[in-house]
Structure formats: C-alpha cells, structure tokens
Amino acid sequence: xxxxxxxxxxxxxxxxxxxxxxxxxxxxxxxxxxxxxxxxxxxxxxxxxxxxxxxxxxxxxxxxxxxxxxxxxxxxxxxxxxxxxxxxxxxxxxxxxxxxxxx
Amino acid sequence: xxxxxxxxxxxxxxxxxxxxxxxxxxxxxxxxxxxxxxxxxxxxxxxxxxxxxxxxxxxxxxxxxxxxxxxxxxxxxxxxxxxxxxxxxxxxxxxxxxxxxxxxxxxxxxxxxxxxxxxxxxxxxxxxxxxxxxxxxxxxxxxxxxxxxxxxxxxxx
Numbered sequence: 492x493x494x495x496x497x498x499x500x501x502x503x504x505x506x507x508x509x510x511x512x513x514x515x516x517x518x519x520x521x522x523x524x525x526x527x528x529x530x531x532x533x534x535x536x537x538x539x540x541x542x543x544x545x546x547x548x549x550x551x552x553x554x555x556x557x558x559x560x561x562x563x564x565x566x567x568x569x570x571x572x573x574x575x576x577x578x579x580x581x582x583x584x585x586x587x588x589x590x591x592x593x594x
Numbered sequence: 595x596x597x598x599x600x601x602x603x604x605x606x607x608x609x610x611x612x613x614x615x616x617x618x619x620x621x622x623x624x625x626x627x628x629x630x631x632x633x634x635x636x637x638x639x640x641x642x643x644x645x646x647x648x649x650x651x652x653x654x655x656x657x658x659x660x661x662x663x664x665x666x667x668x669x670x671x672x673x674x675x676x677x678x679x680x681x682x683x684x685x686x687x688x689x690x691x692x693x694x695x696x697x698x699x700x701x702x703x704x705x706x707x708x709x710x711x712x713x714x715x716x717x718x719x720x721x722x723x724x725x726x727x728x729x730x731x732x733x734x735x736x737x738x739x740x741x742x743x744x745x746x747x748x749x750x751x
Contacts, residue, residue, distance in 0.1 A: 557716040568708035
C-alpha cells in the first residue's frame with residue numbers, strides 16, 4: 492500500500508521534506524448522504540519522520556487535519572544521499588511507511 | 595454499629611475505586627512523556643483544557659516571533675493551508691489550534707534537535723475562527739493567532 496508520496500530536497504545544509512499521505516481522515520461527525528449513517532472516525536494519529544535512527548519530527552494529529560494530509564517541514568544535519576523514513580499510524584491501527592533518498 | 599461501619603467502609607472503597615480508574619485511564623493525569631498520542635488533549639472542547647492536557651499548562655505569552663501563514667478567507671473549510679514559522683530558540687513543539695472547532699486542537703508537531711521551527715499542513719475548519727499557533731520552548735508556551743474567515747465549513751456542516 493503505497494499511501495505516502497514524499498520528497499526530500501537539500502539546499503544549504505537544510506533538508507526540506509514534503510509529504511502527501513492518502514488517507515480519508517474521517518472525523519466521525521459526517522453522515523453518509525446515501526445511508527444516513529455516521530461514518531466512523533478514521534484518522535491518522537501519529538506521523539514519525541526519522542533520519543539515521545533519530546526522530547526528526549513527530550506529528551500528533553486529531554481528526555481536523557484535512558483529508559489526504561499534506562505535511563512539510565525542514566531540518567538540518569543531513570547530507571545528500573541519506574535516507575529519510577516517514578511512517579504513520581491511524582486510530583484503527585493501520586499503518587504505512589516509506590523511505591526516500593535526500594536529493 | 596458494626597454494620598454501619600461496614601457501610602461507610604464500602605462507600606469509601608467505591609469512591610477511591612472510581613478515582614483510581616480515572617487516573618489509570620489517563621483522564622486526570624496530564625501527559626508527562628512525549629510521543630504518546632494524547633486522547634484527552636485531542637478530545638478537549640476548549641483551547642485551555644486542550645493545552646493543559648497537552649503541555650500541562652495553558653498560560654501563553656503572545657509572541658511576534660511566530661508567524662502564521664494562512665488565507666484571510668478560506669472558501670472551503672475542509673482544506674485550509676496553514677504554515678507556522680517560528681524563530682524562538684529551543685522550540686520543541688508547535689501546535690495548531692482552530693479555536694471554533696468542536697475539538698480545537700488540530701495537530702501537534704514535536705520537533706527534533708535539528709529540526710527548524712517550521713511546519714506546513716492543511717487543516718479542516720468548521721467556521722470562521724482564529725488559527726492559534728502555540729510554540730513550546732523550554733517550559734514556556736508562546737502563541738500567535740490569525741483569523742481565517744470560512745465561507746463553507748469543513749466539518750460536515
């Protein structure tokens with residue numbers, strides 16, 4: 492399941508990560524228009540980005556993050572060619588991760 | 595007499611039992627360690643209790659070292675791009691809050707040692723509200739806010 496699209500670019504020693512995750516991010520407040528039943532909450536709770544075993548960023552999310560979440564951040568201390576990994580876990584225990592090489 | 599005492603004793607154990615349950619399920623204790631998803635904070639209905647659950651305090655100092663990039667008017671509340679940049683030294687955590695949402699706390703970003711004070715994401719907003727960015731540096735909380743007008747809500751309205 493490739494749910495993560497990620498890019499890592501380095502410029503002047505600062506690595507910029509841009510990631511898009513495919514996920515419904517259901518809040519649990521919306522009703523299905525056809526059946527009238529509430530769509531249960533289903534959203535990503537935690538996103539972790541690691542570089543060489545160090546956690547660069549941990550994002551804790553509530554259901555108010557938009558559908559198919561976008562995330563961008565910057566960090567220093569990496570070099571071109573290093574691998575950065577991003578993983579997420581949602582409230583149903585589903586998860587995915589992806590590795591990308593810094594360019 | 596003995597039966598009376600037994601009644602009181604039973605009442606007492608029941609009461610402490612309920613409190614003990616609340617503590618053990620994390621309802622009463624503020625979050626002490628990072629990297630644990632705080633259910634209490636994300637389900638809190640107002641800004642100060644969300645911050646208390648998340649950081650253990652809700653006193654914020656407003657700071658001009660935090661800038662929020664968000665649209666003045668969001669046509670679609672389901673997708674509001676928000677970027678937060680801070681130049682505060684030692685910033686360890688950035689939170690994004692939409693103060694009129696049913697559960698205001700939207701996202702918390704815990705920054706690693708080499709991570710810059712910048713995050714960008716997209717959030718849902720139920721109606722026109724202040725987007726508040728809270729930055730934790732050391733033991734202090736700093737904040738800044740920006741009003742975003744929402745014409746179509748993004749939380750099922």
